[in-house]
Each structure stands twice: as C-alpha cells, then as structure tokens.
Amino acid sequence: MQLINLMCQDAEQDEVYLVQFVSDVRDTVEQDIRCAVDDYMRADGANQVLDWENFTWYEVRTHIPDDYWESQGFTPVHCGISVTITDIRDVVVDENEDLAVDILPKLQAQVEAAAAETEAKAIRTPDDLVQRLLAAGYSEEQGQMVVGLMTGQTDPETVPGVLEWLQQCFNPEWVRRLHDTMLEQALNQALAMHGVEAVRSDRVTQKDDPDITFLEAGDTYNLTLVKYEGDWYCTSLGDVLESIAGHRAIPGKVALTEPDVDPLANAGADSQPSLG
Known part of the structure; x- marks a missing residue:
C-alpha cells in the first residue's frame, strides 16, 4: 500500500496542513488527487463552488467527505492504521490555490x-x-x-x-x-x-x-x-x-398572470365618476 502525504502550504501564514491517505500504489498521485477534486466540484460539490465562487485546498481538506475519497480509492488516515506501507509519496500544494477557476463559469452558465x-x-x-x-x-x-x-x-x-x-x-x-x-x-x-x-x-x-x-x-x-x-x-x-x-430546468413552473381588476367593472349605472 502507498502512504500519501498531502501537504497544503499557506505561505502567507507560514503554515503547512497535512492530510494523509492510504491507497494502492500509483505513479500519478498528484494528478489522481486533482482529478478526484475536479470530479467532486463538478458533481457533489457543485453547490459549494457556486455559493462560494471558489474552491481552494482549504475546502478540499475540510469539506470533501471521507466516503467520497474512499470511492476514489483514497482512504483518509485519521488515526493508527494496520497496513503494510511499501511506498510513501509527498504532494505539496498551495493552500490558497483556487481549483474552481475553470469550472465555476461552466457551472454558472449551466444554472443560467x-x-x-x-x-x-x-x-x-x-x-x-x-x-x-x-x-x-x-x-x-x-x-x-x-x-x-x-x-x-x-x-x-x-x-x-x-x-x-x-x-x-x-x-x-x-x-x-x-x-x-x-x-x-x-x-x-x-x-x-x-x-x-x-x-x-x-x-x-x-x-x-x-x-x-x-x-x-x-x-x-x-x-x-x-x-x-x-x-x-x-x-x-x-x-x-x-x-x-443536477442544475437542470425544473418542469411545470406555474407562472399564471393574475387577472387585471377593472375598478369600474362592478360599478352601477349611478356610480359613474363625475368630472370637475
């Protein structure tokens, strides 16, 4: 098994946040993680991207749920594990990198x-x-x-x-x-x-x-x-x-126009407006 150390560096705060995963051994670790994040933003996380209008590595490490990572072949490590580690990979990213730059306009266009x-x-x-x-x-x-x-x-x-x-x-x-x-x-x-x-x-x-x-x-x-x-x-x-x-059109919207009410429609013959 492979241990992945995802290190999110915040240069402004001079801090590094560590997220660890265990997965099958793979050579394209960072590419696979970015693809998983990209898929999440397009589907399960689309509402978050639309609401926040961005999605940084902070959102990646705090808002993507464990079950999603597991569905992508990455098992989050929160405590001790009992597996045989044969390979360790470090992935260093910018904590403040906006990963939704290309996706946000497409989602907004889809909503419109x-x-x-x-x-x-x-x-x-x-x-x-x-x-x-x-x-x-x-x-x-x-x-x-x-x-x-x-x-x-x-x-x-x-x-x-x-x-x-x-x-x-x-x-x-x-x-x-x-x-x-x-x-x-x-x-x-x-x-x-x-x-x-x-x-x-x-x-x-x-x-x-x-x-x-x-x-x-x-x-x-x-x-x-x-x-x-x-x-x-x-x-x-x-x-x-x-x-x-799915950010699709909702069928059957009721948009009836309320009828205009003529204030004189029910007026009697003796209630004609006077002039002057």
Whole structure:
C-alpha cells in the first residue's frame, strides 16, 4: 500500500496542513488527487463552488467527505492504521490555490441555462394548468379551483375543508393572516392531497430550514404541487429534487398572470365618476 502525504502550504501564514491517505500504489498521485477534486466540484460539490465562487485546498481538506475519497480509492488516515506501507509519496500544494477557476463559469452558465429553460417551458395559461391536472387524474372542478387559488380569484377559506382545518389550529385568527399557509392548505384540500410537507433539497444543509414545500401525493413521482424559492411547480417532488441536484430546468413552473381588476367593472349605472 502507498502512504500519501498531502501537504497544503499557506505561505502567507507560514503554515503547512497535512492530510494523509492510504491507497494502492500509483505513479500519478498528484494528478489522481486533482482529478478526484475536479470530479467532486463538478458533481457533489457543485453547490459549494457556486455559493462560494471558489474552491481552494482549504475546502478540499475540510469539506470533501471521507466516503467520497474512499470511492476514489483514497482512504483518509485519521488515526493508527494496520497496513503494510511499501511506498510513501509527498504532494505539496498551495493552500490558497483556487481549483474552481475553470469550472465555476461552466457551472454558472449551466444554472443560467436551466433557469431560462424553466421559464421558457412554464405554465402560463389557466387552461394549460387545468389540462396538466386532468392528465394526472384530477377533475375539471379541482383544476379550476387550483387556478382560482393561484390567481387570487378564490379565497382560500371558501375551499371545503379549510375552515375545519383552521379551527383546529392553536390560534386560528393568527393563522388566518398567514397568506402562504392558507394557500397551501387550500390547495391541499382542493386536490384531496395527504397534507402539506417540507423537505430539504441538496442546496441546503441539514442544519438549515427545509427549502421545499409540497403537497403529499402518496408517491415521490406522483404529480403534485411543489413550492421552491417562492414559485409553484405542477410536477412531481422527485422531478424537482433531481432537477435541483443536477442544475437542470425544473418542469411545470406555474407562472399564471393574475387577472387585471377593472375598478369600474362592478360599478352601477349611478356610480359613474363625475368630472370637475
């Protein structure tokens, strides 16, 4: 077996950080390590690269998990090991070297292209949304109710089952003022779903609040309504999660235009505005 000493030098701080691996004997040690880091930045670590806009050897030694290194044939050494070492290799790198210089622009372009495709394929008419729900087995009445809720034409409290749910809340009057919560519950009742749930995409950590709200449809790939970053999507939860993870376009974005309200539309004959 081969012992690899990865030494990250910080010239500014006059410090060296040591990371050790055990692997099968290989001649291209530094090249193989750099290839493993490159693959990580393009896939599992892509979100980190996009958030931080760089990725140095500091991030390599502090954020790449052990199971990833092991999948690449490098076993991290954190304590005593019981193997026969036949070769020792030292790899010296600059702690502050930005390894994402070439990858970051490509990832950013991929994200921008995905966002553009999401918008281009968005559901923009009520009929398109209703037809999408009909294709999944929902009724015309349910589809029209969803359209009314999403365009603000239907009061969530008028949806059957919402008032009953509201009365079960600890403070109904306070909940009534939470527009998003009322809308979510109304959509859940309108489609006879199994509740409003939340989940984390891989854009957030387990320490963060869930960033996805969805209506439980019984199966991850059943069509439902999913809310992500303030937008609703008429698709499956699985499709949303996979699209986010792969930086691909998210299908089924609901982008209905709320109808313009004519202030004189409901005015009577005797309520014409006066001049002067």
